[in-house]
Amino acid sequence: MNIKGIQKQLSDFADERDWDQFHNPKNLAMALSVEASELVEIFQWLTPSQAESIMESSEHEHVKEEMADIMIYLIRMADKLNVDLEESVTDKIVKNSKKHPKTD
Amino acid sequence: MNIKGIQKQLSDFADERDWDQFHNPKNLAMALSVEASELVEIFQWLTPSQAESIMESSEHEHVKEEMADIMIYLIRMADKLNVDLEESVTDKIVKNSKKHPKTD
Amino acid sequence: MNIKGIQKQLSDFADERDWDQFHNPKNLAMALSVEASELVEIFQWLTPSQAESIMESSEHEHVKEEMADIMIYLIRMADKLNVDLEESVTDKIVKNSKKHPKTD
Amino acid sequence: MNIKGIQKQLSDFADERDWDQFHNPKNLAMALSVEASELVEIFQWLTPSQAESIMESSEHEHVKEEMADIMIYLIRMADKLNVDLEESVTDKIVKNSKKHPKTD
Numbered sequence: 029m030n031i032k033g034i035q036k037q038l039s040d041f042a043d044e045r046d047w048d049q050f051h052n053p054k055n056l057a058m059a060l061s062v063e064a065s066e067l068v069e070i071f072q073w074l075t076p077s078q079a080e081s082i083m084e085s086s087e088h089e090h091v092k093e094e095m096a097d098i099m100i101y102l103i104r105m106a107d108k109l110n111v112d113l114e115e116s117v118t119d120k121i122v123k124n125s126k127k128h129p130k131t132d
Numbered sequence: 133m134n135i136k137g138i139q140k141q142l143s144d145f146a147d148e149r150d151w152d153q154f155h156n157p158k159n160l161a162m163a164l165s166v167e168a169s170e171l172v173e174i175f176q177w178l179t180p181s182q183a184e185s186i187m188e189s190s191e192h193e194h195v196k197e198e199m200a201d202i203m204i205y206l207i208r209m210a211d212k213l214n215v216d217l218e219e220s221v222t223d224k225i226v227k228n229s230k231k232h233p234k235t236d
Numbered sequence: 237m238n239i240k241g242i243q244k245q246l247s248d249f250a251d252e253r254d255w256d257q258f259h260n261p262k263n264l265a266m267a268l269s270v271e272a273s274e275l276v277e278i279f280q281w282l283t284p285s286q287a288e289s290i291m292e293s294s295e296h297e298h299v300k301e302e303m304a305d306i307m308i309y310l311i312r313m314a315d316k317l318n319v320d321l322e323e324s325v326t327d328k329i330v331k332n333s334k335k336h337p338k339t340d
Numbered sequence: 341m342n343i344k345g346i347q348k349q350l351s352d353f354a355d356e357r358d359w360d361q362f363h364n365p366k367n368l369a370m371a372l373s374v375e376a377s378e379l380v381e382i383f384q385w386l387t388p389s390q391a392e393s394i395m396e397s398s399e400h401e402h403v404k405e406e407m408a409d410i411m412i413y414l415i416r417m418a419d420k421l422n423v424d425l426e427e428s429v430t431d432k433i434v435k436n437s438k439k440h441p442k443t444d
Contacts, residue, residue, distance in 0.1 A: 169373060169376075169378075176374060
């Protein structure tokens with residue numbers, strides 16, 4: 029995924045709409061969590077097996093859009109805070125593997 | 133960002149710990165929203181200007197880790213649901229630009 | 237607040253619509269968190285001072301409804317789990333006052 | 341539940357710790373949503389049937405405390421915004437019964 033390219037697009041998008049004033053990290057974290065809840069809402073009354081087959085339901089586009097919204101706010105926040113998302117993910121996977129050693 | 137490579141790592145990680153049974157999309161959406169709230173928690177009592185300078189505070193590693201956790205669950209979910217995250221983000225940006233035309 | 241009376245109303249409401257099957261505590265916790273995010277959404281782009289005067293804005297009914305939705309799911313969950321909300325709140329205030337002693 | 345009495349306790353508690361400065365409705369909504377996610381976290385990897393018997397598990401006190409935290413922030417917010425929670429809940433139940441008529 030071309031994170032830098034998407035960051036440029038999102039930054040231009042915000043500038044052109046004079047939205048940069050709203051995009052402080054506190055507000056972006058809130059917006060991200062609201063989008064995460066919109067994803068949760070799709071699944072809230074489903075059984076685990078209904079959830080498994082969500083992409084064969086009429087909700088499949090809705091799921092993709094909510095996932096995209098989360099990604100968009102995460103990439104925007106990473107841009108504003110100068111966080112390298114790929115590096116952070118790689119570091120976290122290493123940390124997780126120390127915290128949760130393999131079960132043999 | 134090498135999404136495919138990270139998906140493979142996360143999938144192996146889950147397999148090796150017998151976690152795949154827990155990773156249905158309903159549970160992953162919940163876990164993602166919990167991580168989003170852990171990011172929100174860092175900012176909840178801060179003023180907007182304190183939030184702006186969070187990366188100069190002692191919380192900077194914490195912020196990166198919570199952002200990584202969100203990304204990890206999002207990538208894991210995309211893998212389980214066969215969603216192409218980059219394509220979904222690109223589609224959503226197009227849709228957003230139609231919904232919110234530029235202000236001139 | 238007459239919690240017992242409201243619990244009876246909500247229980248009847250769910251029974252009459254055959255919703256009891258969906259109201260397990262996992263789903264109710266998800267629904268409650270989704271409603272909490274709908275409350276957050278009202279405030280996400282506001283400055284602290286705009287937030288302070290929300291009840292003088294056109295959003296005042298919306299705020300009340302989202303707060304009611306949170307309360308409704310919390311009361312419903314307390315009913316399903318046999319939790320005495322008032323006792324739990326009183327216990328938690330005592331615990332909080334030990335954790336955070338008064339500053340003199 | 342004696343909402344007025346609890347509001348007075350929470351207001352005194354905040355005053356004595358000089359926390360009133362942090363308790364604007366935006367921050368309280370965030371804090372409430374963070375507590376709701378802490379409740380969700382307890383259930384995120386459980387099956388529906390494990391969730392049903394949560395109060396027979398070692399998590400039963402944890403569940404009560406997270407429910408209390410949500411209630412506390414909701415009551416605090418109602419105090420700051422002059423919302424009558426009981427009236428709002430009653431109004432919302434009426435509205436819900438119009439939106440979702442009984443199935444016969």
